[in-house]
Amino acid sequence: MHAYDESIADRLRAVLDGMDAERVALNYDRDDVVADSLSHGLFLRLRESLPDREFVPSGDLVRRLRGAKSETEFERIRRAAEATEELLQTAAATWTPETTEREFVDFLHERMRERGLDSAWAWDYCPTVHMGDREVGHTLPADHTVDEGDLLHVDFGVRREGYAADIQRLWVRGGASEGLRAAFRDVRAAIDAGHGALAAGAVGHEVDTAARAELTDRGWPAFEHAFGHQVGRAAHDVHESSALVSQSERAAF
Template sequence: MDQALIAGKVEQAHAAVAQSDADCWITFCRETDEVHEPCLPYVLGFDVVWPTAVVVGPEKSAVVLGRHDAPNAERLGVHDVYPYDESFMPPLEKALETVAADAGTIAINFDLDDNVADGLTHGLYLRLRDAVGDDYDFVSAGDIVREVRGLKSPTERERIYAAAETTEELLAAMVDAWAPSWTESQIVIWMHERMTDRGLGSAWSWEYCPTVHAGGASEVGHTLPGDLEVPENELLHVDFGVRRDGYSADIQRLYVRGDVPDGLQSAFEDVRAAIDAGREVLRAGVRGHEVDAAAREALTDAGWPAFDHAFGHQVGRAAHDGGTLLGPLWDRYGDAPRGDVRVGEIYTMELGVDTEWGYVGQEEMVEITDEGTEWIVDPQTELRSL
C-alpha cells in the first residue's frame, strides 16, 4: 500500500467534495480483482472481496468493508474503519453519520462519459440505493474524480516523468540492438523481455504494448505485431509506454532504415507542425475541443486528411486516464472534450498520416503549467535512423 500517496489523494478528495454540490462521495465496489474499480487505487489502495464503501466528506472519511479486509484499512491509517460480517448496511449508516451528518446528496462512482469515474455496476447501484433509502439523492461523482485523478500530486508527477524516461531508454536500447532481419514480433519480444527483467508493466494491454508498424505494408492501428521487416528507406513506427510504480507513459517514435525520401520528410514536418499548433493553444482554461481543432486544422490545411481520433488524452495510472479530452465534439466522446484544461494535468498530443513509407505517427507528453506546457521528455523533432 502506498500510504503517503493515498493520504494525499484523499486530502484532494476532501477539497473536491467541499467544492462540489454533493455532501459526500461514495466509491462502492466488490470483488475488485474481478471487476476493477478505477477509483480504488486513489482512496484505498488494495483489492476487496465483500461489498465495500469508501465514504469521503469535506473533512472526514470512512471505509465500510468486510472484517477480513479491515486490517489492511487499519494499517493504511487514512480512514475511520467500519468492519462487518453479515451486512454492510448498519456500518454504512454509521459511516454516513460520521462523515456527512444530515447529508442529502451523495456523489457515487458512475459517469456517462468518463470511464475512470464509471466503475459502479448496475447491480451494486441497486444495492446501494436499497441500503441508503430514498432520503438521499444520487449524482455522478465524475467531477470529483476528475479533480482527484487529473491534478497530479508531486509523487504522481515524479512517477510519470520516470515512466516516460524509462520508455525512452528502452526505445533507445532497442534501436541499438535492432537488426534488419527483425520482424515486428521480434521487436516486441525483445522489448517485453527487457520490461520483464526490470519488473515493468505495460501502459496498456501487454499484447499491444508496444504497438509496432514496419513500413508501408503494415496495417495502421492498435494491431498485433506481425512478420513484417522494415524495408529499406521506410519507417519503423512504435507506440509504447511502460507502467512503473503504478504510473504510465504513452509515446510514439519514428525511425527510418536507410535514406529519408523527400515525401517522407515533408510528411513528418507536417505532423510536427500540427502537433505544435495544438500545443500553442494547449494551456490552462481552454476547452479540450479547442486544442483538437487547432491541430486538426493545421494538418488539413497542409493537405492531409483529418485524423479519426482525439488529439490528446490525460495520462496517469493508465495511458488513457479519463477527464478532459483534447478531442472533437463527436458523439462518441460525450462531454469530455468540453472540459477545461487545468494546471497540474498531464496530456498526450498525438496524430499521424499514412504514407507509402509507413505511418508517420507522433505522440508527445506535456504537463500543464502556469506558463503553458512543459515537455515530460524531449520531443522527437527529427526522424531518427535505425
C-alpha cells in the same frame, strides 16, 4: 474506515447522516470507464439501503481528481517516460533489416522483465509495432520487416511505480522520400501549434482545435481521434483504469 458486522445499511446511513449528505456520488458513469466499476447488483442494494438519498454519477468528480496531478505524480510519470524512451532507443539501436516485428517486441519484453517493469496497457499489445506499410493500429506483431525507405512505427509505454507512459516513435530505413519529409513537417507544425496553446488552465478541446486547424490548413483531412490524452495511473488516464474500489475494500468504508 468504518466496519460493519451484518448489513452495511444502518452503518452507512449513520455515516451519511453525520456528514449531512443528501447526494451520493457512486462509481458509475455512462461514458468514462475510470468511474464505472459499480456492479448493477450493488447499485440495487445501495438504492434499497438509501431510498431517501439522491445518487449521481461520479465521473466529473473522478476526472477532476485524477486530472490534477501532484508533483510526486508528475515525477513518477517522468520516470516512466524516461524508462520508456531509454528502452525504445536501445531496441532501435539493435534493430537490423532482418529484425521482425515479433523479434522487436520480444526484445522489449525481455528488457522489461529484467527491470521489473510492467506494460502501460495489455502486455500482448504493448509495444505495438508496425514495420513497412501495413495498417497502423493496436495489432499483434507479425513477421514483417522494414524495406528500404519504409517506416518502423512503435507505440510503447511502461508502468513504473504505479504510473504509466505512452510514447510513439517513427524511424525510416534509409533516406526518407520528399513526400514523407513534407508529411513530417506538417505533423510537427500541428504538434507545435498544440503545444503553443497548452498552458496551465487550458481547456483540452482548445488545444486540440489549434493542432487540428494547423493540419487541415495544410491540406490534410481532420484526424478522427483526439490530439492527445492524459497519462497517469493508466496510459489513458481518466479513461482507462481498473475498478476504483476493490471487492475487499467494499467491506469496509
